[in-house]
Amino acid sequence: MAKVHPNTVISEALAPTPEACGESAVLTVWRKSLLFNCSGFTVFDAKGNLVYRVDNYVSGSRGEVLLMDAAGKPLLTLRRKRLSLGDRWLVYEGEEAANPRFSVKKHLGFLHSKALAHVAPCAPAGARQRAFEVEGSYSRRCCAVYDDRRRRLAEIRTKEAVGGVGFGVDVFRLVVEPGFDSAVAMAVVLLLDQMFSS
Template identity: 55%
Template sequence: MTKIYPNAASSSSSPSPLSSSDDCKIGGDDPVVLTVWKKSLLLNCEGFTVFDPRGNLVYRVDNYMAAAKGHIFLMDASGATLLTIRRKKLSLGDTWLIFDGETAENPRYTVRKNVSLLNSRCLAHVFQKKSVPIYLIEGSYARRCCSVYDEKRRRVAEIKQKEASVTGVAFGKDVFRLEVQPGFDAAVAMGMVILLDQMYGSGRFI
């Protein structure tokens, strides 16, 4: 059987290679390729489990369905909250806020689902304290084929289907790759994955 998380059992005893301040320092100038599994490692939870190229647990999302109160926490391997994602209340369209840690003030980013039919490839716009978006997310989340572009149209992160190392074995849509370019915060990239799943996924946590 092809393993999704080869070192998950030992990840709790070894330090996580990524943190909210690392900004994708794995591999120096090379992109970081993470494996995202749309599954919580805890029972009775909805969420995500994310592993680095060595199979170490780096991020997790564990949302108890009965306890969800309009927010999602992105945690590191030890359970410390890196980002808090909240739906913006009383807003037009599907708008979300990304906060650092467990704060609920001064959001780091505002993410709006695209509702315009003029650019059907656009999935969402990401803002940071100004009316012009600093990131644009395009592609198809259903096919796990999305890219995040910055203001200069440089790809900073990409969602791709994951291919199994064993010929003839395929992962489903719940297991995919997140490729993050150097200089872009891997935690923020994972936060965008969470929001795409809320906006376009088959099921929502909250």
Template identity: 55%
Template structure:
């Protein structure tokens, strides 16, 4: 298998405030992340995410079943977002909380059950207007195919703010569906974009 990441040094310092943005965007442009559908911890499933320099920026470590909460962390293990299934929704709706809070959600993400909505996979709506991940007052729509690693997040103006793409490695070595790219526009929160990826994996993985 081709090398997924060149470095294992955390990109964020332990002294940084938990919940702060941990992805540095160069020259105000989009950031490209490499998502590895694997935990670096033995015996765990999850995600490991690297920036363009190969530095670790996000991680998700799942012990056993993901029936409870999933926590998106920075490279030092500080909780950024907590994702929980909404009760009685049978996994169709998830709630996104800031940090380790599980009381006041900032977003809800609902899987689209009908295929007659223009190819939409899910819809994300804000639950409150304030908070670190409140990157906009409106909702978002996710369209495409997560199974093919080809989907986008659109804002209310139909502008793509984040995209999941297949990763084309140097040298032509196949990486498979467990390694792919997440491209995030400069005005969208990379933490929130990664949360969407995690939930798509729960809904369609």
């Protein structure tokens, strides 16, 4: 059987910083928790070090997801917005419940559109946050995040083992371009999973 990740040592390093080296960060996302008998996500960097994890995926409420770093420190909390039309989520810093960073809305296109979701900043107008559009097919693990100038910021791709054997949809790559926060890119993955997984 092909290995999902090359290292088994859990690293306490923080998220990869592609802007520090000017290269894209390639993360391996595994749709499985490291905790026994619990579902979630485990994310490794290119060296096989644990970067992110989601262990509280089945906490009894599908309306909240917590993205943590390798050491278990809460990075972002994703909460479903109640009493809203369509599927709308708010993304908060850490475990906060006030002042969301982003609002994410599932695209409800009746026409044939590539759009999956729209990510809008919730910060005051003077802040340097941008809006994003997510396009493609999450079910096929083939989608990308674009900014308002149509520059690709992150991309979800299928992952193949060395011998050409596929891992299926539970193991895939998340490629994050320099300058884009990999934690935000992973939050988008979690939201797509909430919106489009059966």
